Amino acid sequence: MFHEHMRARLSNKEYLNWIKAGQCLCILxxxxQPFIDCxxxxxxxDLLNHNTLLRRPCESFCRxxxxxLLEACRFCSEWQTxxxxxxxxxxxxxxxxxxxPVSWRTDHWEVAKAFMPRGQGKVRGADQFDASALLNLINSCDWFHSVAPKPVREINVAVWNEQNVIRYRNELMHSSDFLVSDTWIKHYDSALRNFILLFRNVVPMRRAEQQIKQMxxxxxxxxxxxLDQTDSDDIVTDFVHEINADSIVQWEAELLQQRLQEVLEETDQTSALSAEELKILESFFEANKDLGVRFSSQLQNMNLLRKSP
Incomplete structure (x- = not known):
């Protein structure tokens, strides 16, 4: 029914650039994930070994x-400090x-989430955290600046992190029209390559580097x-061979879901999105009726938040 909207959308090179850039974040x-989990x-x-109070269970189910985190028990307060x-x-x-907090003693990821952006409360396990969460963890937790691969320790981490990969990630996710230029992609590619070089000794990152290059x-x-013809002679690598129309549509849906979730959080907590940005988002979903139907509940919630006093 909405086949024409999908075809028009996915024929726009700058829109496909947006999808490709988002998929690179998933690859990253x-x-x-394995390095950070370890x-x-x-x-x-190390924290438990150096402070016996941290080994004690929560006394009052703090949350x-x-x-x-107010009126925490003495052991959760020690964790907070x-x-x-x-x-x-x-x-x-x-x-x-x-x-x-009750899980700080037993779950390293519950500790890690204190160094991450908001919205991680329901996330469990290394394989569920996105690039933004992991990058902010590396940047915020001083553990990584003493044990991370040598190149990370030799430069100003805040500069390469916040001004490069995280900045490009935020530009990508805050593109209200979901379009990025070829020039932007070139700079983004350079930022990703420079970041990955810092982890050249981490085997999964070497694999990620190749997949990002291919993507x-x-x-x-x-x-x-x-959508009409699934095979092409232009597919030259195993990674690219796995790409098909269905996978592209799935990447699109996942990226849009993430963006709308961020819109809801920003509008609910900080009212950071301007009326103009919301209008652009609404216009996009009105023009792409297949997506408007797919994300109707999120769009309804977004409108309710915008209209609330």
Missing amino acids: ARGL EMRHFHA PSGNK TILAHHRQPQNTVNWDNCS LQADLSIHVHG
Whole structure:
């Protein structure tokens, strides 16, 4: 029924650039996950070894109220103090509502989430965290600046992190029209390559580097025609061979879902999105009726938040 909207959308090169760039973030996250999981296990064990109070269970089922951790028991308070001591920007907002304090003693990821952006409360396990969460963890937790691969320790991590990969990620996810230019993609590619070089000794990151290179070089428009014709002689690598029209549509849906979730959080918590940005988003979904139907509940919630006083 909405086949024409999908075809028109996926024939736009700048829109396909947006999808490709988003998929690169997923590849990057998969490359980082094993390394970060291992390091957070070591970090958690190190904290427990150096402070016996952290080994004691919570006394009163402590949990955040909003984004505050108030009236915590003495053991959860000790965890809170310890986390802040290892936070590179403790003066910034620490998202305590990401965490379940009762699990700090036993779950290294519950500790890790205190160093991540908001919205991680329901996330469990290394393979569920996206690139933004993992990049912010590396940037915020001082453990990584003592144990990370040597090149990371030799440069100003805040510069390459915040001004490069995280900045490009935020530009991508805050593109209200979901379009990015070829020039932007070239700069993005350079930022990703420079970041991955810092982890050249991490095997999954070497694999991620190759997959990101193939993704950015792939002509997704070839595979869009796979809506009618699925095979192409232009497919030259195993990774690219796995791409088909269905996978592109799935990447699109996942990226849009993530963007709409961020819109809801931003509008609910900070009212950061302007009326103009919301109008552009609405116009996009009105013009692409298949997506408007697919994401109707999120769009309805977004409108309710915008109209609320």
